[in-house]
Amino acid sequence: MILWLFQIVFLDEFYRMQKRDMLRSSSESIVHNIDNQNLQALAYRISERNNVCILIADENMRPLVEAEAWNGCIIHHLGPRTLSQIVKKTLAEEKKTGFVDFPLGGFRNHNYDARQFRGPVPPGDEGNASSVVSVSIAQKANGKNVYVFLNCLVTPVGSTVDTIRNQLYFISVLLVLISFLLSIVLSRHITRPLEVMTAAASALSRGEYEPVANASYLEIEQLNRQLSQAAKDLHRVEEMQQELIANISHDLRTPLTLIEGYAEVVRDLPDEGTPENMQVIIDETKRLSTLVNAILELNTARNGMNELECRHFDLTACVDEILKRYQKLTEQEGYKIFFEPDQHVNVFADEMKVQQVVYNLINNAITYTGVDKTVMIRQLIQGNIIRIEVADSGEGIAPEELEHIWDRYYRGKKPHKRAAVGSGLGLSIVKGILDRHGLAYGVESKEGEGSTFWFEIAKVE
Numbered sequence: 424m425i426l427w428l429f430q431i432v433f434l435d436e437f438y439r440m441q442k443r444d445m446l447r448s449s450s451e452s453i454v455h456n457i458d459n460q461n462l463q464a465l466a467y468r469i470s471e472r473n474n475v476c477i478l479i480a481d482e483n484m485r486p487l488v489e490a491e492a493w494n495g496c497i498i499h500h501l502g503p504r505t506l507s508q509i510v511k512k513t514l515a516e517e518k519k520t521g522f523v524d525f526p527l528g529g530f531r532n533h534n535y536d537a538r539q540f541r542g543p544v545p546p547g548d549e550g551n552a553s554s555v556v557s558v559s560i561a562q563k564a565n566g567k568n569v570y571v572f573l574n575c576l577v578t579p580v581g582s583t584v585d586t587i588r589n590q591l592y593f594i595s596v597l598l599v600l601i602s603f604l605l606s607i608v609l610s611r612h613i614t615r616p617l618e619v620m621t622a623a624a625s626a627l628s629r630g631e632y633e634p635v636a637n638a639s640y641l642e643i644e645q646l647n648r649q650l651s652q653a654a655k656d657l658h659r660v661e662e663m664q665q666e667l668i669a670n671i672s673h674d675l676r677t678p679l680t681l682i683e684g685y686a687e688v689v690r691d692l693p694d695e696g697t698p699e700n701m702q703v704i705i706d707e708t709k710r711l712s713t714l715v716n717a718i719l720e721l722n723t724a725r726n727g728m729n730e731l732e733c734r735h736f737d738l739t740a741c742v743d744e745i746l747k748r749y750q751k752l753t754e755q756e757g758y759k760i761f762f763e764p765d766q767h768v769n770v771f772a773d774e775m776k777v778q779q780v781v782y783n784l785i786n787n788a789i790t791y792t793g794v795d796k797t798v799m800i801r802q803l804i805q806g807n808i809i810r811i812e813v814a815d816s817g818e819g820i821a822p823e824e825l826e827h828i829w830d831r832y833y834r835g836k837k838p839h840k841r842a843a844v845g846s847g848l849g850l851s852i853v854k855g856i857l858d859r860h861g862l863a864y865g866v867e868s869k870e871g872e873g874s875t876f877w878f879e880i881a882k883v884e
């Protein structure tokens with residue numbers, strides 16, 4: 424369309440504009456050199472190069488310099504009176520250069536009429552051929568005014584234009600054909616797979632997605648793979664949630680049954696209201712609270728409801744504080760928890776949250792540690808980075824499980840006798856908190872040898 428507009432509709436207009444620009448700059452060159460001895464040579468050169476006729480006349484329209492480029496030019500056929508009229512008409516309003524359009528018609532030496540001839544003869548102008556005359560005024564050194572007339576044809580040179588137009592018809596047909604073919608190819612290779620994928624993706628919400636066969640382009644192939652992955656992930660999340668509901672309901676039911684049973688016993692048999700029985704009720708209630716708190720903590724952490732409240736605190740003391748909670752466990756059940764820091768270090772973070780991280784890591788280590796019941800907590804300092812490591816001597820984590828353990832609701836496949844209350848939320852809470860602090864963390868684990876969970880935090884003075 425653009426090609427058509429420029430080459431067919433506006434071609435004449437452009438040509439005319441270009442010619443006018445050429446006339447303007449040519450007459451400027453002449454006006455600048457009006458006192459030059461060799462003005463005639465300049466006039467010839469300009470006339471030759473730009474195909475314009477030049478006439479420089481004095482105030483009485485007597486020619487001073489002339490250069491004729493083509494036969495039948497107008498300015499050489501006009502009398503002094505007409506020339507003066509042109510000057511008056513165009514140079515009114517103090518303009519330096521003016522233009523007049525002239526139909527050629529009467530100035531031609533011949534009267535050509537294509538109809539008079541047979542065979543493929545050139546078409547006639549039919550009065551359309553026209554030329555432009557430009558007039559400029561210049562002042563010579565002696566104070567006298569001279570007029571510079573330039574004249575050129577503005578009808579586009581026929582044969583070239585015809586060639587371009589013929590080419591354009593050919594190009595247009597070719598373009599339509601090519602675009603037609605292209606659209607068929609594109610729709611086959613891009614649109615079709617996309618349509619099929621869109622249809623297939625509607626099953627995505629159900630966690631199902633059949634990857635589209637022969638997705639031809641790299642990007643479509645990638646999208647295809649991403650969608651498959653998303654489907655797998657969704658499927659896994661759904662599985663995990665179902666598992667969680669099963670786990671949680673199981674985990675909730677056990678303490679509830681115990682509490683109910685013991686409470687009934689205490690109600691019916693007043694003698695059974697012993698501290699031990701009451702302790703069972705209290706312990707089971709605590710288990711329930713822990714579970715509920717873990718779920719609540721995770722949700723609020725995820726929703727960003729509780730902002731970080733960062734301040735300076737003694738990290739070493741904080742770990743020590745947590746270990747005190749395990750004193751009873753170490754005494755009664757023979758767990759050995761080692762923490763031997765060589766100095767106290769301060770950090771800037773949300774104390775409660777960091778406490779939660781350390782607590783969850785130690786809890787897991789205690790739960791999953793081996794028969795030697797040993798848990799090792801290390802505080803390593805490198806430059807101004809503090810690395811806290813929590814290591815156990817348990818069975819370790821299988822490599823294929825490593826990337827999943829941080830996921831919400833993920834619980835290891837191997838049943839573990841001490842992991843009865845596990846909700847699969849502990850590590851995902853750790854991850855949430857450390858991510859929000861922007862801290863580095865990770866796990867190194869060898870099956871059969873134990874796991875070491877670590878995180879790093881900047882030291883402050």
Ligand code: ADP
Pocket residue numbers: 787788791792815817818819820828829833834835836842844845846847848849850851874
């Ligand atoms: P859970 O409540 O089940 O412990 P977590 O999110 O804390 O949930 O842990 C997720 C899973 O990661 C656990 O079920 C367990 O399989 C594995 N895991 C966590 N810590 C350890 C560890 N110290 N040793 C071995 N496995 C671990």
